[in-house]
Amino acid sequence: MATSINAGLQSFVDRLLRHSRLSEVEQAAILTLPFRKLTLRANQDFGRIGERAKHCCFVEDGLIARFGHNCDGERQITALHIHGDMPDLHSAIRPAGIGGLTTLVPATILQVAHAEVLRLAFNYPAIAEAFWRDCLLDAAVLMDWIMNVGRRNARARLAHLFCEMSARYAGGQGHLDNFRFPVTQQQLGDITALTSVHVNRSLRTLREEELVTFQNGRVIVSSWAELVRAGEFDAAYLTGDGV
Amino acid sequence: MATSINAGLQSFVDRLLRHSRLSEVEQAAILTLPFRKLTLRANQDFGRIGERAKHCCFVEDGLIARFGHNCDGERQITALHIHGDMPDLHSAIRPAGIGGLTTLVPATILQVAHAEVLRLAFNYPAIAEAFWRDCLLDAAVLMDWIMNVGRRNARARLAHLFCEMSARYAGGQGHLDNFRFPVTQQQLGDITALTSVHVNRSLRTLREEELVTFQNGRVIVSSWAELVRAGEFDAAYLTGDGV
DNA sequence: CGGACTATTGATTTGCGTCAAAGATTGTGG
DNA sequence: CCACAATCTTTGACGCAAATCAATAGTCCG
Secondary structure: OEOOOOHHHHHHHHHHHHHOOOOHHHHHHHHOOOEEEEEEOOOOEEOOOOOOOOEEEEEEEOEEEEEEEOOOOOEEEEEEEEOOOOOOHHHHOOOOOOOEEEEOOOEEEEEEEHHHHHHHHHHOHHHHHHHHHHHHHHHHHHHHHHHHHHHOOHHHHHHHHHHHHHHHHOOOOOOOOEEEOOOOHHHHHHHHOOOHHHHHHHHHHHHHOOOEEEEOOEEEEOOHHHHHHHHOOOHHHHOOOOO | OEOOOOHHHHHHHHHHHHHOOOOHHHHHHHHOOOEEEEEEOOOOEEOOOOOOOOEEEEEEEOEEEEEEEOOOOOEEEEEEEEOOOOOOHHHHOOOOOOOEEEEOOOEEEEEEEHHHHHHHHHHOHHHHHHHHHHHHHHHHHHHHHHHHHHHOOHHHHHHHHHHHHHHHHOOOOOOOOEEEOOOOHHHHHHHHOOOHHHHHHHHHHHHHOOOEEEEOOEEEEOOHHHHHHHHOOOHHHHOOOOO
């Protein structure tokens, strides 16, 4: 169990600092959390459904998806977590699982015991507040995804998703016009509640309209303004508000 | 500004106690929160989009919906809140609005200033934890709704919704076979991402199958077991986990 | 070099939306 | 208490976006 300051934990602190104020002492307390580093293959499920977790996991590298299944076995991805996210911070407070977690690409995660997370939250009210706020940001994304899946057509859903990931990979400052987003068209379908066939057709539309190109797990934005319009994207829901 | 113990606040404490442990002192602290009671007509928007809130609102009576719009003006309801819920507890920690709030029927709400909520959370760590957990329960429902809208057909979406509301109106203990759920078919469509016409047809199907009848804002469950199966309902996501 | 994904495209089907119109219910003011 | 408006429910006919089915290429990797 490593306890030295770690670059992975630093990126989580960076994430928290984007929306919350933390003193040097509080930052240091997070950075010295004891963790266990796990290296996972692609498409490896962990944080099993129905099982009570005893750890939070923290994404040092890779792309993590939370998912559920309907009884026909169709998968629906309900959340994506990138470098610097803590996909199941909530499990420290509410251990009951809410869907499984899986890697979409090879990933490294840091496991931190619930007890350690709770100890921090208990000892440092500002950290508790930052954790709480972090969970609320995740919830805001969930709300946005309901809008996306419920009230937008295929083209708009994909446009919106690319906008969101562009903004998130940019780390809360503007957006990226060219970024790796290592998912298959099947997985894009699992995210947007479409079939891979229709994802393929809609991607072609977006490409031909010269809004965005998705190829080999990479997104290349041709016209950010048009893409934002097509996806009805407003980045407000991604930004914190407590600093 | 009333400060005496109030029956409305009591039902919120009851809700918290369903998932979190609070001492007598902590309960009393919540019950003496200063509030302002507002009586609202049906279909009255409040907690305006884009505006930073300064209060949390607490549902004493009625049915409150959180919603967003797409650019065609179609409304999507992303959350429902009943008697005892606090629809925007999160706004104390993250004031940025995430969609508007509206009443679906005449309602009475209690407004509590953010400062008061934060003071409680700061002074009583157990209350902060309970508030945090309460937000996580709301988030679990959001995740479930993504599944519902994304991966289930019209009949299953409605069945699932009726199951959820049956369980929630039962206050975390079993379910109700007969309960008021005062929404129109149009609003059922806004919740399930369907048109009111298709809601109507699907309700007929459910009625003819003798699973559930929806009439005049009342749900009458004919076969709970069948309804649960049709809606792929598992109440686990509604229950707290921290007691 | 062969097996397993992944992407692409065409043909066809279908669940749900759209449009339209007729009842039923509720509310309101005279 | 009735008349009339407004809203809500129900049903039919038709259209369309996305699903399904199916087949051919790429592409990656051992």
